[in-house]
Amino acid sequence: AQSVTQLDSQVPVFEEAPVELRCNYSSSVSVYLFWYVQYPNQGLQLLLKYLSGSTLVKGINGFEAEFNKSQTSFHLRKPSVHISDTAEYFCAVSDPGDSGGYQKVTFGTGTKLQVIP
Amino acid sequence: NAGVTQTPKFQVLKTGQSMTLQCAQDMNHNSMYWYRQDPGMGLRLIYYSASEGTTDKGEVPNGYNVSRLNKREFSLRLESAAPSQTSVYFCASRLLAGAGGELFFGEGSRLTVL
Numbered sequence: 533a534q535s536v537t538q539l540d541s542q543v544p545v546f547e548e549a550p551v552e553l554r555c556n557y558s559s560s561v562s563v564y565l566f567w568y569v570q571y572p573n574q575g576l577q578l579l580l581k582y583l584s585g586s587t588l589v590k591g592i593n594g595f596e597a598e599f600n601k602s603q604t605s606f607h608l609r610k611p612s613v614h615i616s617d618t619a620e621y622f623c624a625v626s627d628p629g630d631s632g633g634y635q636k637v638t639f640g641t642g643t644k645l646q647v648i649p
Numbered sequence: 650n651a652g653v654t655q656t657p658k659f660q661v662l663k664t665g666q667s668m669t670l671q672c673a674q675d676m677n678h679n680s681m682y683w684y685r686q687d688p689g690m691g692l693r694l695i696y697y698s699a700s701e702g703t704t705d706k707g708e709v710p711n712g713y714n715v716s717r718l719n720k721r722e723f724s725l726r727l728e729s730a731a732p733s734q735t736s737v738y739f740c741a742s743r744l745l746a747g748a749g750g751e752l753f754f755g756e757g758s759r760l761t762v763l
Contacts, residue, residue, distance in 0.1 A: 536691075541689070564749040566751075568752075573756070573757075574756055574757075575653070575739055575741075575754030575755050575756045575757055576692075576739070576741075576752070576754045577753075577754065578751045578752070581749065581751065583749040622691060622692070626749065635749070636694075637694075637752065639691040639692040639693075640691055641689055641690060641691040642691055
């Protein structure tokens, strides 16, 4: 069974400061990893994903994440945050699944990023 | 570019009442999903439809039924609502059931059961 842990439920950070949102996963097989963002009163949208290849993945809005297989982590980073980054961020894991079969996606509990002016 | 559209956006029910949440996507996606979001619990899968004509249970299917009406539409029905079903419900779609594809979400339906 796969699982995702986001230990930080809330992260306050000053505007223009760097931020790291932590995500750890467990799975018995190789995985695909995702970060989604949810702005207030909206649905989730994809920030970035790791399927294979380079372990450093760049996404939208200046975010990036690094896949670390030995530490089973996929932390999200941004060097300088803006007020508009205030949102909830969800890490998700998925196993490749059977060929043509359903690929289960498991979400973490979310981290609320609060950017302070 | 509508993407995934959910109706209604807000609903208040009394215990025991029934209702249907509607979802439609215009991206020609094969797979569709219903999640519920509760504080501190992330998103949990209720039901999914990997392709038109098929539906399967997710993690928390009890108290719900679904219908994949056609390729575009996937509805979620609560036959006898309970306060434990107070939640925000999200419909999502994906081009294929597998292959690491991105999930596209609707804006959510906020349901309160009194």
